[in-house]
Amino acid sequence: MIENDLPAEAITDARTFTDDAALHGLLARLRRTDPLPRVESGTTIPFWLVTRHADLTAIELDASRFINAPRQAVLPLAYEAHTRREGQGYQSFMRNLVAMDGSEHRVFRAISQSRFLPKALNTIRLDIERLAAEFVDRMAGKGGSCDFAGEIAMWYPLRVIMTILGVPPQDEALMLRLTQQQLSSQDPEFAGAADDAGATTGMAAMKRMFDYFQPIIADRRINPRDDIATVIATATIDDAYLEERDVFGYFVILATAGHDTTSYSLAGGMLALLQNPDQLEKLRADPALIPSAVDEIIRWSTPVRHFCRTAVEDCQIAGKAIKKDDVLLLSYPSANRDETVFEDPFAFRIDRKPNRHLAFGTGPHLCLGQHLAKMELGSFLREFLARIDHIELVGTPRFTEATFVSGVKELPVRYRFK
Numbered sequence: 431m432i433e434n435d436l437p438a439e440a441i442t443d444a445r446t447f448t449d450d451a452a453l454h455g456l457l458a459r460l461r462r463t464d465p466l467p468r469v470e471s472g473t474t475i476p477f478w479l480v481t482r483h484a485d486l487t488a489i490e491l492d493a494s495r496f497i498n499a500p501r502q503a504v505l506p507l508a509y510e511a512h513t514r515r516e517g518q519g520y521q522s523f524m525r526n527l528v529a530m531d532g533s534e535h536r537v538f539r540a541i542s543q544s545r546f547l548p549k550a551l552n553t554i555r556l557d558i559e560r561l562a563a564e565f566v567d568r569m570a571g572k573g574g575s576c577d578f579a580g581e582i583a584m585w586y587p588l589r590v591i592m593t594i595l596g597v598p599p600q601d602e603a604l605m606l607r608l609t610q611q612q613l614s615s616q617d618p619e620f621a622g623a624a625d626d627a628g629a630t631t632g633m634a635a636m637k638r639m640f641d642y643f644q645p646i647i648a649d650r651r652i653n654p655r656d657d658i659a660t661v662i663a664t665a666t667i668d669d670a671y672l673e674e675r676d677v678f679g680y681f682v683i684l685a686t687a688g689h690d691t692t693s694y695s696l697a698g699g700m701l702a703l704l705q706n707p708d709q710l711e712k713l714r715a716d717p718a719l720i721p722s723a724v725d726e727i728i729r730w731s732t733p734v735r736h737f738c739r740t741a742v743e744d745c746q747i748a749g750k751a752i753k754k755d756d757v758l759l760l761s762y763p764s765a766n767r768d769e770t771v772f773e774d775p776f777a778f779r780i781d782r783k784p785n786r787h788l789a790f791g792t793g794p795h796l797c798l799g800q801h802l803a804k805m806e807l808g809s810f811l812r813e814f815l816a817r818i819d820h821i822e823l824v825g826t827p828r829f830t831e832a833t834f835v836s837g838v839k840e841l842p843v844r845y846r847f848k
């Protein structure tokens with residue numbers, strides 16, 4: 431990796447995330463020279479940038495000292511000013527797992543957790559494999575070339591999670607747009623016209639989703655089925671349904687966290703395989719490597735660019751004096767290229783073992799959907815590799831301009847099926 435002299439403040443600039451070499455050149459230098467810098471760019475609130483695997487892990491595991499509730503992400507001040515103005519309204523209609531701590535978080539997480547463990551997911555494995563085959567068919571039907579990110583990778587994980595939540599296929603385009611407007615609203619393609627870094631658009635999208643899920647929640651309470659939507663809609667605490675904002679928050683976190691992330695990993699994984707043809711051939715020759723390839727793809731793409739924690743007391747980390755209420759920004763892309771943990775971290779190796787990546791976080795908030803995401807990626811790769819004869823990149827990949835969740839959004843490819 432060629433280190434660069436970008437200032438640490440560049441981590442607050444969404445454009446940095448459209449250039450993998452620039453991003454990793456900056457993070458590699460920081461890990462070596464100043465692994466926990468204080469970032470005061472003037473465009474966001476000040477925060478500590480956590481770049482090392484060991485520091486990030488220690489912070490996430492010490493969940494009573496470093497909490498989620500006050501702040502989950504650092505977004506441009508223009509964005510935050512808007513959400514603060516709308517503050518009360520926002521809090522009153524939407525709350526979810528990532529904004530909870532301690533026993534409350536444990537209780538809410540337990541409502542759906544068992545449904546996302548491998549044993550329960552095995553009951554929908556065949557459905558996921560069928561959907562994977564449908565999307566490989568869709569690719570085959572495109573006559574030998576397509577934008578793999580925009581036409582395939584964006585839609586397949588969306589279909590999976592929307593099936594789980596009871597959203598019919600004709601509404602998926604709407605759900606995709608609403609998710610992108612919430613998670614990646616800094617990108618000019620999703621931001622809308624207002625001069626607030628996409629905040630107006632993002633909030634409107636959230637409200638629109640709220641209206642959308644209302645009838646589904648009401649329906650599952652009257653006509654319960656054996657699905658995750660019913661589990662959440664009919665969950666009770668102290669014999670009462672969850673508050674409306676909590677049920678809604680649950681649907682929204684699954685609807686949003688559940689696909690953009692996986693889509694970016696699928697597109698980023700395809701790009702990595704195309705840029706490393708020896709790894710593609712190796713995988714094709716030995717599909718038993720698919721599980722480790724999936725892990726490497728997720729490490730490599732790391733689509734969740736950060737989450738935050740807030741310190742509840744003064745403390746020392748990496749020799750820096752952290753004050754009560756200071757915000758720590760956990761840089762997952764940085765931890766996943768940490769030279770002290772990964773051998774040759776800038777090599778994409780489908781048989782990397784061990785692979786202690788942190789793309790799903792760790793500790794009590796460890797990604798709820800990690801097994802689902804891995805099942806989706808594995809099913810797609812299995813089907814794709816069995817049927818593809820040749821594939822190549824035919825243009826320049828483009829990345830989403832966003833500091834929170836981002837990845838490859840355009841990937842022009844040409845291919846031949848067997």
Ligand code: HEM
Nearest residue numbers: 527528687688691692734790791792795796797798799803
């Ligand atoms: C939380 C990454 C797919 C649902 C998280 C976190 C990360 C993450 C970094 C925060 C962890 C922490 O704070 O320690 C990813 C990546 C994915 C992915 C990289 C795909 C490659 C999914 C899917 C679902 C999902 C498919 C659908 C069920 C969630 C939920 C949380 C979460 C509900 C909040 C958990 C909590 O706060 O207790 N994810 N995720 N994710 N993810 Fe994922």
